[in-house]
């Protein structure tokens with residue numbers, strides 16, 4: 031698997047940038063998708079021969095198609111896709127505007143769908159592939175002031191399960207991650223009462239770390255992950271027990 035081409039979306043973010051680093055460290059070539067080049071500049075370029083940073087809005091199907099074509103031309107067909115691009119707001123139902131609903135559903139759910147749909151023909155050509163989609167603990171158990179976000183992330187779990195069944199004959203494995211609160215720079219800036227409420231629900235008594243999540247991604251992309259599909263992996267310190 032070490033020479034595989036991987037695509038990571040949301041690649042300049044807290045979780046995305048560490049995922050890019052881990053996949054480069056495994057010897058993969060990595061196409062790093064993010065919405066702005068400024069953000070992508072934060073990814074270290076030590077492995078630049080195997081790193082292709084691309085400015086892509088994952089909610090724009092034309093931009094996604096064009097980006098995949100560049101990946102194939104410059105790195106080769108992708109056998110791995112890690113959909114991390116996403117965002118959140120802490121906002122009550124009454125203050126959830128139609129515009130905010132559309133933003134969260136488009137980015138968190140439609141963006142994931144578009145990248146999966148575009149990746150699958152290349153994975154079929156390769157005879158198989160791995161897809162990891164970013165959901166959230168809120169997509170499993172819900173949370174106050176998370177209506178649109180929880181709906182988008184529950185949607186990611188449904189999308190993942192349906193794709194896992196449809197794509198199993200092609201040996202394309204599709205799994206979801208549903209982490210508990212993880213203090214990336216974006217999340218560290220959220221309201222204190224929201225963060226404290228999350229911590230109070232975690233029996234292990236700490237927030238998640240980026241390493242907790244990247245470790246799960248590495249497992250799912252490894253040989254040891256070859257019999258898992260349609261699953262939701264929740265790094266959550268005991269917050270939710272299915």
Ligand SMILES: NC(=O)c1ccc[n+]([C@@H]2O[C@H](COP(=O)([O-])OP(=O)(O)OC[C@H]3O[C@@H](n4cnc5c(N)ncnc54)[C@H](O)[C@@H]3O)[C@@H](O)[C@H]2O)c1
Nearest residue numbers: 040042043044045064065087088115116166211212214216
């Ligand atoms: N940090 C947490 O506590 C936590 C918990 C559960 C799930 N998640 C999920 O993990 C993912 C990453 O979270 P994070 O904390 O690292 O956030 P982050 O904001 O640091 O990273 C998200 C990245 O997505 C990029 N992005 C935004 N819009 C985009 C678009 N239209 N096209 C392409 N890229 C776009 C951003 O520029 C950013 O670099 C998100 O999907 C989030 O919902 C995070």
